[in-house]
Amino acid sequence: ICLRRTTGRVGPSHHRLTPLQSPPPPSPPSPLSPPSVAAASDAELRSLIEGATKDVSIFLAPGLHLKLSSQIRCSSNVKVVVASSDEGAKLDGQGRTGLFLLTGSCSLTLRGLAIVNGRANYDMAYFGRRGGVVVGVGAGDVEIIDSTVTGCTAEGGGVVFMESSGAVSLIDSNVAGCSADYAGGVVYARQSGAVMLIGSIVTSCTANINGGVIYANAKELPQESGAVSLIGSTVTGCSAGFGGGVVYAVYQGFASGAVLIIRSTVTGCSAGEGGATFTDAIDLSVIDSTISGCNATQGGAVYVETGSASLARS
Secondary structure, three states: OEEOOEOOOOOOOOOOOOOOOOOOOOOOOOOOOOOOEEOOOHHHHHHHHHOOOOOEEEEOOOOOEEEOOOOEEEOOOOEEEEEOOOOOEEEEOOOOOOOEEEOOOOEEEEEOEEEEOOEOOEEHHHOEEEOOOEEEEOOOOEEEEOOEEEOOEEEEOOOEEEEOOOOEEEEOOEEEOOEEEEEOOOEEEEOOOOEEEEOOEEEOOEEOOEOOOEEEEEOOOOOOOOOEEEEOOEEEOOEEOOEOOOEEEEEOOOOOOEEEEEOOEEEOOEEEEOOOEEEEOEEEEEEOOEEEOOEEEEOOOEEEOOEEEEEEOO
16 A cells, blocks of 8 residues: 555554445336337437437347447437346447437436447547547436446547546446546546446456546536445456556545445556555545455555545455
């Protein structure tokens, strides 16, 4: 553990959480609401989402394989749910395109899907090549539930890129082989809400600079919570070239939040600084968790630039 200009001390007797309790487990996903409509093609799915003026739930039949040719755009203040069942439907970016672009406070839930080969589009209006699966700019929340995500890539946010948007939740999902040229091999969240990885498995995800799994940067506004939570999750073999093989979290100004690793296992991750986590101006708590086999030039497991770190039963 590497600590610089920290407050408090690290050790099993130092507990920053008062009282020191794990949060309750998340509630199970609710049934599709409103009642779902079916889509059997890229064109039908695109029409339902891009034409939505109210909340919409879309069902994709198990085994359906949709090869997307471009991003599906949602620019209305609606909640979109795209779901499947059993073995799930597949959404495929074919290594040529990201899948969704959200603006105008649009929220998106992807449930029971196999998401593969998303590759971010280059669009200077939306910060270059960002978000291998989802780009959110001025968007609502993004949820990926009971899904698999494989082989997705971008400059920032190999799976999800969020700018001035809501929260990101990956719940009961598997993510493998996703990458970012710059930051956030899975999630890049800037001036946005909380990032939560709950009951999920992340394997072999990378960022060339910061945050092999999650990059979070909150500054300027009080409503930017910037919190990062890994709860009941397993992360293996992830890396970053500079900071945070798993999590890179930096907070400034009025922003507030915490990095929590609870009932989770982090194994074989690496970075230049903070093999598992790099934090600055934020408190880190590791509770009932295991971090092993991680390495870095400074802070093989944890690197704290400023702020505090606490370990409990870990």
